[in-house]
Amino acid sequence: MDRRTQILHTAGRLFSQRGYHATSMRDIARALDLQGGSLYTHIESKEEVLWEIVNRAADRFLAHATSIDPDLPPRERLKALVRGHLTVIAQELEHATVFFHEWKFLSPELQERIKARRDAYEAHFREAIESGVQRGEFKVEDPKIAALFVLSALNWTYQWLRPEGPLDLEALTERYTALVLRALGGEA
């Protein structure tokens, strides 16, 4: 792991624990046994560090979603989306936390880029639900609200999901998909 990667990793941990503004560059340096100024050989600015963390987390979420065959039956597609989302959060809890919590501290231009990626991600959920409704697999009055409902239930999990916790990822995925599919009227 080269220095830059170490810096991003350490920053991700500290940002997720204390927040972006409550973490100083000197905090990051100290955790790596460096002096504050030495970080700038490897990074451009504090904001660049935040951007890398947030954007890489967006990569992870999108990589899962785009790898799902859109021709799958909507029920299977949604199951895969739920599983992928929980997997990213469980495997990348610190970066996911920074992604959800700290993206507002990016510059307006970088915020727009993240919003665009987030919208593209959410569209996968909305489309899976809409196609399920069209095919009669799901029954919901308002697919947009249903998508927000499902994404809300998933996003908040970064607040309480602990990979080392009593519930393993498989078991949680199973229970969450069951709740989601039943909410959408897609399962007995």
Add this chain to the structure above:
Amino acid sequence: MDRRTQILHTAGRLFSQRGYHATSMRDIARALDLQGGSLYTHIESKEEVLWEIVNRAADRFLAHATSIDPDLPPRERLKALVRGHLTVIAQELEHATVFFHEWKFLSPELQERIKARRDAYEAHFREAIESGVQRGEFKVEDPKIAALFVLSALNWTYQWLRPEGPLDLEALTERYTALVLRALGGEA
């Protein structure tokens, strides 16, 4: 509205927009046409301001939950809980945002007090679900996960719920309760 109330209100707005650490006491003072030092006639410290905002938001959530008759049929009880939660978020969006986002910046002692209140609040949901399962109104494998699922779907709404938005609170409550009850197996 006395000065102290004005300060708490302004701080709530700024904390919700920029976050606690990115808001300076001088920012709050400037918004009220005061000098920074003048705030301290009315407040003790920046942390006290955060505490007041967070704890009052907790008051609002708990006031709704405890006003619900626990002998109601579980379905009705849960409907009321969902309605109450969305009502607080819609009516107190800025304070609710600070409640969810900034409580980690309180001292450990104050964090504990908030956690205790949050746990008490969540217990209302868990108990409503558990009693629904016992009475046969709900069918869920794991009431604890079901409660986390419902609370997650509700909590995240502060991220996208806009009181001035196209969807009014009544309509949103209706759709959310329908999704929640169906997820719990409590409605055809």
Add this chain to the structure above:
DNA sequence: CCTACCGATCGGTAGG
């Protein structure tokens, strides 16, 4: 990668 520093700003206080 370190030492030493820059200007700016922080939360909070004294004294009026």
Add this chain to the structure above:
DNA sequence: CCTACCGATCGGTAGG
């Protein structure tokens, strides 16, 4: 409620 200030710390840079 203001002026003026305190010590501390911030992100970042120059020069080696």
